Amino acid sequence: MGYDWDFWVVFREFGLLMHGLINTLKVTGLSLTFGVPLGLCLALLRLYGNWPIRVPVGIIIEFFRATPPIAQLFWFFFALPILIGVEIDPFKASVLTFSLQSSAFFAEVFRGGIVSIDKGQWEAAKAIGMNRNKSLKRIILPQAVKRMIPAFLERAIELMKTTTLVGTISYADLLYEANTIAQSTYRSLEVFTVAAGIYFVIIFVCSIGVRQLERRMARTGETTAH
Amino acid sequence: MTTVLSIQNIHKIFGDLEVLKGIDVNVEKSETIVILGASGSGKSTLLRCINFMEVPTSGRIVLSGKTIGKETAGKVIYNEAELNALRTRVGMVFQHFNLFPHMTVRENVMEGPRTVLKCDKDECGRRASKYLDKVGLGWKSEAYPSQLSGGQQQRVAIARALAMEPDIMLFDEATSALDPELVGEVLETIKELADEGMTMLIVTHELGFAYTVADRVLFLSEGRILEQGTPAEVLVYPKQDGTKNFLKGHGSFRLPEPKLD
Numbered sequence: 001m002g003y004d005w006d007f008w009v010v011f012r013e014f015g016l017l018m019h020g021l022i023n024t025l026k027v028t029g030l031s032l033t034f035g036v037p038l039g040l041c042l043a044l045l046r047l048y049g050n051w052p053i054r055v056p057v058g059i060i061i062e063f064f065r066a067t068p069p070i071a072q073l074f075w076f077f078f079a080l081p082i083l084i085g086v087e088i089d090p091f092k093a094s095v096l097t098f099s100l101q102s103s104a105f106f107a108e109v110f111r112g113g114i115v116s117i118d119k120g121q122w123e124a125a126k127a128i129g130m131n132r133n134k135s136l137k138r139i140i141l142p143q144a145v146k147r148m149i150p151a152f153l154e155r156a157i158e159l160m161k162t163t164t165l166v167g168t169i170s171y172a173d174l175l176y177e178a179n180t181i182a183q184s185t186y187r188s189l190e191v192f193t194v195a196a197g198i199y200f201v202i203i204f205v206c207s208i209g210v211r212q213l214e215r216r217m218a219r220t221g222e223t224t225a226h
Numbered sequence: 227m228t229t230v231l232s233i234q235n236i237h238k239i240f241g242d243l244e245v246l247k248g249i250d251v252n253v254e255k256s257e258t259i260v261i262l263g264a265s266g267s268g269k270s271t272l273l274r275c276i277n278f279m280e281v282p283t284s285g286r287i288v289l290s291g292k293t294i295g296k297e298t299a300g301k302v303i304y305n306e307a308e309l310n311a312l313r314t315r316v317g318m319v320f321q322h323f324n325l326f327p328h329m330t331v332r333e334n335v336m337e338g339p340r341t342v343l344k345c346d347k348d349e350c351g352r353r354a355s356k357y358l359d360k361v362g363l364g365w366k367s368e369a370y371p372s373q374l375s376g377g378q379q380q381r382v383a384i385a386r387a388l389a390m391e392p393d394i395m396l397f398d399e400a401t402s403a404l405d406p407e408l409v410g411e412v413l414e415t416i417k418e419l420a421d422e423g424m425t426m427l428i429v430t431h432e433l434g435f436a437y438t439v440a441d442r443v444l445f446l447s448e449g450r451i452l453e454q455g456t457p458a459e460v461l462v463y464p465k466q467d468g469t470k471n472f473l474k475g476h477g478s479f480r481l482p483e484p485k486l487d
């Protein structure tokens with residue numbers, strides 16, 4: 001049985017899809033903007049904090065890693081407003097959820113990167129009189145970040161795909177708009193094909209870009225000095 | 227003579243293992259001291275206690291007349307800032323070089339003067355050029371450590387320590403990780419520093435080098451100084467059985483003298 005493809009309806013509603021795409025990028029981008037630095041802070045607290053800091057931070061990280069993102073989203077959208085008595089709109093709830101959720105994952109990426117650096121690097125920094133903060137900033141993190149790039153990319157891609165959950169609290173992201181179009185035109189096949197294609201193109205292009213960046217960094221000499 | 231460094235009754239205990247059992251050494255200005263001993267005798271630990279890479283369990287470190295730490299009720303308390311300041315005056319060269327791989331050779335050497343000593347740009351540049359030239363690697367300024375041989379990396383590490391213009395240099399088995407053919411260039415560099423009057427404490431397994439470079443040799447055994455004296459006294463005419471056995475072990479691969487007909 002042949003299916004009569006008709007992409008025209010999708011292109012007629014392309015504006016709506018683009019609106020959804022922008023919202024997807026907004027949530028992803030903002031969550032990355034907050035999630036990465038927050039992840040670094042959590043990683044440092046977990047690594048170097050005293051136990052009254054280290055333990056709760058560890059629990060927070062594990063909590064976000066071990067619970068379904070959709071449960072977290074519902075919690076911040078439906079439950080938190082009851083607790084604090086303030087309405088949170090779907091956009092803010094989404095950014096809040098995914099910033100925190102991704103920060104937990106980024107914290108583990110940062111931690112892994114930092115502990116992977118040879119302790120001789122810490123000693124060399126210490127031996128020329130650097131304190132811990134300076135050693136981290138000048139010596140350890142620049143090397144760790146370089147090693148973390150692939151894991152970062154992995155998390156960022158995962159994040160962008162997970163943001164499709166925001167449709168469940170009626171935030172009009174790309175997938176949500178695709179669904180709207182599909183329901184009004186009865187052209188699910190075409191609409192979801194195009195939507196998936198857009199996700200694919202963005203993620204694929206980013207991957208290539210990051211791989212290119214990695215290659216360029218590798219060229220500037222650095223491997224490990226032993 | 228002025229005493230640059232005074233190590234007084236240093237003990238170091240790891241868990242229930244006492245690695246250093248009371249070490250006393252006075253280091254005079256421009257003196258080169260070589261520390262010998264079997265592995266596990268505590269020689270690296272002693273070196274690492276001097277710049278507080280390891281904090282001594284008890285005892286005193288006095289650098290240029292100033293005692294490090296504050297003594298209250300028999301216990302010495304060290305503050306991080308004081309230790310960091312001390313480390314800027316004590317250079318250390320490691321067995322595994324530990325250059326910063328993400329920085330060029332020049333940046334490695336400038337890092338301490340720039341971020342710790344807060345020297346201005348001209349001064350950082352001057353020091354980088356001066357000390358890289360001293361170790362013969364001015365022409366490798368823009369290379370990354372991974373592009374250098376082990377011997378070159380270790381010479382950069384020496385330049386990095388010298389750039390702090392320290393009062394004293396510590397060498398912790400600086401040639402042990404090198405291929406045999408690269409050992410010479412590093413020892414040569416260290417020898418030049420000795421000739422220029424740098425105060426140095428050197429842990430090494432190169433007995434021939436120890437003999438040539440040292441003003442004084444300390445032989446450590448089980449956390450104590452078993453014997454010390456001039457290179458000839460310790461290496462050629464040792465008095466203690468421990469020293470004799472150690473030297474015997476090192477001599478077992480000496481090539482036979484050629485027979486003359």
